[in-house]
Amino acid sequence: MSRMNLAALSAVLLFAVGGTAEAKQWRYAGMHPRTGQPADGLCHIEAMHVHTAAPLYADTLYRTRDNVHIFIGDPTPFGYEGPRHAYYGHHPVVLNVIIHIDVDVDEVEYCHHDGPHYHAYEPPPRQRFVEKEDVSYYAGEYPEEYQRENPKLVRVNSVYRNWSSPRPVVTVAPPPEYHGPVIQVGFKVPVPRVEVSVPGVEVRVGAPPPPPQREVVIIREERVVHEHHHDDHCGHGHKKHKKHKHKKFKDRD
Template sequence: MKLRWLLVAFACFTAATASPALASKKYGKQVRYAGIHPISKGEGGGICHIEGPHVHIYPANKLEYRVYADNNVFVGDPVAYGWDGPKYAYKGNHPIQVNAIVDVGAEPFVHYCYIDGPHFHYFEPEGQPDFKVVGDAYFYVGEPAPAYIEARPAYVAINATYRPLVYTRPVIEVEPPSGWIGARVDLFPVAIEASAPVVVAPRPRPAVVTGGVNVDVHIPVPTISVGVGVGVGGGVIVHDRGRGRGKFKGKKWKRH
């Protein structure tokens, strides 16, 4: 009997400690997550409420997640996917102290959110003095690290992802504080395109095309000549279009 229980315990231990390769063959590739996040639409959608490290068998997209200690941490707006827990309003890009929102025993690290307009997160920027609260919303007024500028081209497309989503966004109608990152022209220069010079071609002359040969037609301006005849000597005979003949003798016209 004792041997039987030992065999059962050994079998359970073996199943629990099976290699990821065996688990992947049965359930698919496992992906590590930490903190709450949206559930893939293929898996039913909604929100996963597990706060600690865990795994799923669907991938995390690169725009809404950041990798921290081999875990995918959601840095998007959870309200867009049905989150009804605590939420905090932000406006514009800002840093995220990921070690403050998920505890995985790793060194502190800063990632960035690249959502331009008003949005929510399920966490506050605790311990970060470079935020100002205006109108119940957080505005980042600090100096971002060079990593923020370098990574922006890869992550700014998140705005195109959220634009068509229909959900209740925070309404922020206050003036941003001085130094707000969204008003920094040195970080987001305005590109001015120079207009190309306009070349006006001369109006082409009319052409007649015959048999595949271009022939220029020049129409001269008609010239009107007025001649004044002075009769000297003999007269001139004039025909009146067949109605009769006439003869001019001297200064008198005589009809036949």
């Protein structure tokens, strides 16, 4: 078949696919971004279900099993307001735990989020984590498979760089048990700086270094800490999990 004919055939096939009444369906399990655009929020259906919308950033934000897409990323940019857990750096994620199914062998994948971030799920059982100031750090070794996939999956950070969302505030160095990358993450949401002028002193944005009469007030993120028992509202039945704190940002309540 000549080149031209092949092109024509492709066009016909494309037309045929586009014209069918049955739209392609994508399988999902567990909470996931509705469209991938932060403003469109999250779909909270836990059980396996289908959408006609393809997952956006499927290669970095999701992991798949039998064509079922499971979102493993930080849900914060999508307006997530449920209980969340603070992590630092790369760590294992157990898919069967996220979607609450029982299997004999854990389906382990790795989260490649650099620096502090949140997940709706807590550190998975049967994996070693160390907690420091309410932030979880993976304390195990990274397998070869993680190393192999890292160049591709670490691009999740480029995706999140476009979205502004609060991250856990980490002011201490990772514990020695953590062997993952320690990367300074460029915050899209800086600590708000409010310049307060002393009466009579003009304040201009972009002005040269402040004269001594001016005062710079740093407004820190105000956080409300509450504790909960997991059976109350966490929704993921983890029995041997001791009590821990969940943080919520006041402005999101």
